[in-house]
Amino acid sequence: QPPGKPEIVRCRSPEKETFTCWWKPGSDGGLPTSYSLFYSKEGDKPINECPDYRTAGPNSCYFDKKHTSLWAIYNITVKATNKMGSNTSEPHYVDVIYIVQPDPPVNLTLEVKKQVDGKPYLLLKWSPPPLADVKSGWFTLEYELRLKPEEEEEWKTFFAGQQTQYTIFSLNPGKKYIAQVHCKPDHGEWSEWSSENYVQVPNDIEMKDM
Amino acid sequence: QPPGKPEIVRCRSPEKETFTCWWKPGSDGGLPTSYSLFYSKEGDKPINECPDYRTAGPNSCYFDKKHTSLWAIYNITVKATNKMGSNTSEPHYVDVIYIVQPDPPVNLTLEVKKQVDGKPYLLLKWSPPPLADVKSGWFTLEYELRLKPEEEEEWKTFFAGQQTQYTIFSLNPGKKYIAQVHCKPDHGEWSEWSSENYVQVPNDIEMKDM
Amino acid sequence: LPICPSGSAGCQVSLGNLFDRAVKLSHYIHSLSSEMFNEFDERYAQGRGFITKAINGCHTSSLTTPEDKEQAQQIHHVDLLNLVLGVLRSWNDPLLHLVSEVQSFKEAPDTILWKAMEIEEQNKRLLEGMEKIVGQVHPGEIENEVYSKWSGLPSLQMADEDSRLFAFYNLLHCLRRDSHKIDNYLKLLKCHLIHDSNC
Numbered sequence: 239q240p241p242g243k244p245e246i247v248r249c250r251s252p253e254k255e256t257f258t259c260w261w262k263p264g265s266d267g268g269l270p271t272s273y274s275l276f277y278s279k280e281g282d283k284p285i286n287e288c289p290d291y292r293t294a295g296p297n298s299c300y301f302d303k304k305h306t307s308l309w310a311i312y313n314i315t316v317k318a319t320n321k322m323g324s325n326t327s328e329p330h331y332v333d334v335i336y337i338v339q340p341d342p343p344v345n346l347t348l349e350v351k352k353q354v355d356g357k358p359y360l361l362l363k364w365s366p367p368p369l370a371d372v373k374s375g376w377f378t379l380e381y382e383l384r385l386k387p388e389e390e391e392e393w394k395t396f397f398a399g400q401q402t403q404y405t406i407f408s409l410n411p412g413k414k415y416i417a418q419v420h421c422k423p424d425h426g427e428w429s430e431w432s433s434e435n436y437v438q439v440p441n442d443i444e445m446k447d448m
Numbered sequence: 449q450p451p452g453k454p455e456i457v458r459c460r461s462p463e464k465e466t467f468t469c470w471w472k473p474g475s476d477g478g479l480p481t482s483y484s485l486f487y488s489k490e491g492d493k494p495i496n497e498c499p500d501y502r503t504a505g506p507n508s509c510y511f512d513k514k515h516t517s518l519w520a521i522y523n524i525t526v527k528a529t530n531k532m533g534s535n536t537s538e539p540h541y542v543d544v545i546y547i548v549q550p551d552p553p554v555n556l557t558l559e560v561k562k563q564v565d566g567k568p569y570l571l572l573k574w575s576p577p578p579l580a581d582v583k584s585g586w587f588t589l590e591y592e593l594r595l596k597p598e599e600e601e602e603w604k605t606f607f608a609g610q611q612t613q614y615t616i617f618s619l620n621p622g623k624k625y626i627a628q629v630h631c632k633p634d635h636g637e638w639s640e641w642s643s644e645n646y647v648q649v650p651n652d653i654e655m656k657d658m
Numbered sequence: 659l660p661i662c663p664s665g666s667a668g669c670q671v672s673l674g675n676l677f678d679r680a681v682k683l684s685h686y687i688h689s690l691s692s693e694m695f696n697e698f699d700e701r702y703a704q705g706r707g708f709i710t711k712a713i714n715g716c717h718t719s720s721l722t723t724p725e726d727k728e729q730a731q732q733i734h735h736v737d738l739l740n741l742v743l744g745v746l747r748s749w750n751d752p753l754l755h756l757v758s759e760v761q762s763f764k765e766a767p768d769t770i771l772w773k774a775m776e777i778e779e780q781n782k783r784l785l786e787g788m789e790k791i792v793g794q795v796h797p798g799e800i801e802n803e804v805y806s807k808w809s810g811l812p813s814l815q816m817a818d819e820d821s822r823l824f825a826f827y828n829l830l831h832c833l834r835r836d837s838h839k840i841d842n843y844l845k846l847l848k849c850h851l852i853h854d855s856n857c
Contacts, residue, residue: 280670308679308783309790313666331662333671335679354600357620376686376780378609396617400607407618465727490713517725518842519835521713541709545838585849585857586727586842634685634845635692635838 240323246330269320279310338426341367348437412441450533456540479530548636551577558647588634622651677848688837716832744804753778
């Protein structure tokens with residue numbers, strides 16, 4: 239029979255200048271089925287077809303700079319067609335600003351430091367993902383880090399706003415801490431977590447919390 | 449003998465609507481010496497004299513709104529004259545948009561508050577410098593604050609973007625914190641730091657970060 | 659939060675969001691233009707006294723733009739929007755040639771070339787956004803006459819090095835100035851049209 243209804247499952251832009259959408263085929267009705275993606279930009283009447291089905295792999299459509307606009311909402315559908323007929327997905331609306339997911343921050347470092355009164359604290363530092371660093375001002379990122387003693391399950395998260403460093407005061411001596419950081423552009427999605435980094439808090443640190 | 453050559457040392461606009469230039473007199477040749485500032489503005493031919501030598505104090509010229517144009521190069525010179533002759537400074541070229549340095553923010557307040565889970569945080573609030581017209585959008589300011597326990601040497605700085613308040617979570621109980629804030633126009637120089645303000649974090653505050 | 663809760667009817671980027679993106683872009687373009695000018699000035703223009711010759715030298719000076727806050731607030735917002743459009747359009751051509759001419763510049767650092775390319779691209783992107791904004795603020799009103807022709811290509815290709823360096827200097831000086839104007843006017847317009855001048 240005719241193919242099942244495909245579904246657009248995800249659209250993502252790495253840098254507000256290009257974007258990609260992926261779809262999940264429905265049932266193919268036991269027949270060879272082809273897929274076409276169509277889009278229109280708000281207000282513009284013409285319906286266009288996907289400019290590039292290959293660059294981002296199977297079941298995807300890649301919009302290069304020329305086809306990516308920050309100023310309009312895309313209305314995207316995918317149509318499955320086989321000998322017995324066709325079936326079109328629900329429309330998927332995309333505003334490129336809201337689907338930006340940057341790469342993770344880099345160069346995460348952890349350092350145990352001491353205050354004047356001897357109390358230790360942990361200084362975490364990191365850098366923006368390379369592309370965002372170059373385009374600072376066009377890319378404003380916010381950061382969140384998570385930390386836990388190595389053997390524990392539960393992470394503790396700290397929101398660092400636009401800073402690229404953070405201090406954490408109360409530490410447990412002798413513990414090995416693991417940390418990761420991720421970032422988000424305003425309106426966009428959180429990146430993946432960065433690779434982990436560790437620090438060993440020495441045992442002999444005089445550890446008066448209060 | 450004739451006076452030495454004066455030098456225009458600095459021009460500054462606090463709010464992109466007026467500006468002031470200061471000069472450093474040369475030697476006065478042991479004789480009473482008078483100073484006059486002359487300027488010509490890109491686009492119009494005549495040479496004009498300083499409109500106001502008084503408002504900004506000695507050895508200065510204040511250009512009020514009527515005499516201030518943006519996006520135009522001012523060619524400014526200062527002439528020193530005494531009985532024996534006169535001497536004119538090198539021309540000083542100024543475009544008001546590149547000499548903007550605001551006054552510091554005002555009304556900085558610090559308050560220790562408690563989150564739902566009892567953990568303390570510090571809420572800092574301030575106001576833009578009175579002269580700056582932030583409301584109309586003519587002037588866009590970004591803020592940065594710095595904080596440190598009274599006895600510490602090293603400040604910790606926090607970038608607050610265009611907000612006029614900021615919350616800081618990891619605090620040390622029993623400590624007296626000092627804070628200052630300064631501001632920068634979207635394209636210009638940081639202001640001086642505001643006057644300091646203090647807050648005492650009570651001892652009894654329960655302080656478990658980790 | 660679904661982007662188009664009631665389907666495609668009337669579903670568009672709001673004027674407020676359009677302005678947010680335009681202001682962020684204009685800020686970025688001016689920052690790049692400033693960095694590029696400063697880099698060129700430090701590397702090629704020291705001690706050549708170019709600033710004195712740069713006076714009255716911008717191809718967009720024929721577009722009478724407000725010179726202070728009062729003038730900018732007195733002009734009708736549609737006229738100011740069209741002026742911004744006009745200045746942006748006037749830079750399409752020179753920016754295109756700037757990129758190709760910088761490439762032919764002996765040992766021009768990559769950082770200047772990258773910025774020239776990035777500005778050229780983002781300027782087009784901002785122009786697209788401004789046409790969208792004018793379309794929403796004043797439907798049916800895309801004025802095409804506001805535009806200032808650039809005829810500076812020959813000077814960028816002159817054999818005499820000093821003249822050629824000055825031509826580049828002047829173009830980057832004008833780009834820095836005009837990108838600041840655009841950024842300033844857009845921030846003013848955004849506060850006026852979106853936040854009722856209460857930013």
